[in-house]
Amino acid sequence: MRIAFIAHDKKKDDIVDFVKRYKDVFEGHEIFATGTTGKLINEMTGLKVNRFLSGPLGGDQEIGSKVxxxxxxIVIFLRDPLTSQPHEPDIAALLRICDVHCVPLATNLGSAEVFVKALKSHN
Known part of the structure; x- marks a missing residue:
């Protein structure tokens, strides 16, 4: 499976911890991420990550294009719902394009956990 990871600044630690916890599951898949998120995942887990631009610089839209x-x-996008984002229109477009193309989208750790359980049963 081709899995994209995106995380707002206040959620980057959460996404890295999540990927570390399930590294064995993600090793068998092709990993993509926006700039800083991908760099952190690669550095902290050693997983190969195909990186796009940073989200505010167009990375969200690049992932949307792939969708x-x-x-x-699958897209796992840990959003910070309590902080205003300057690139909110890009975020909304990515969420919409996932819905239009029926691509599963997790926006919090609870839904991301469900996706991992599905990936485990898929292997």
Whole structure:
């Protein structure tokens, strides 16, 4: 599966901890991420990460493009719902494109955990 990881600044520690916890599950999949999130995941887990631009610089839209082209299977986007984001229109567009193309999208750790359980049973 092709899995994209995105995390707002206040959620970066959470996403790194999540990927570390399930590294054995993610090793068998192709990993993508926005700039800083991908760098952190790679540094902290050793997983190969295909990196896009930082989210505010277009990374969210790059992942959205992959979703629209049928080249992304799952998106895990740990959002910070309590902080205003300057690139909110890009975020909304990514969420919409996942819905349009029926690509599973986790926006918090609870839904991300459900995805991992599905990936474990898929292996």
């Amino acid at each position: 629209a082209q049928g080249e992304m299977d």
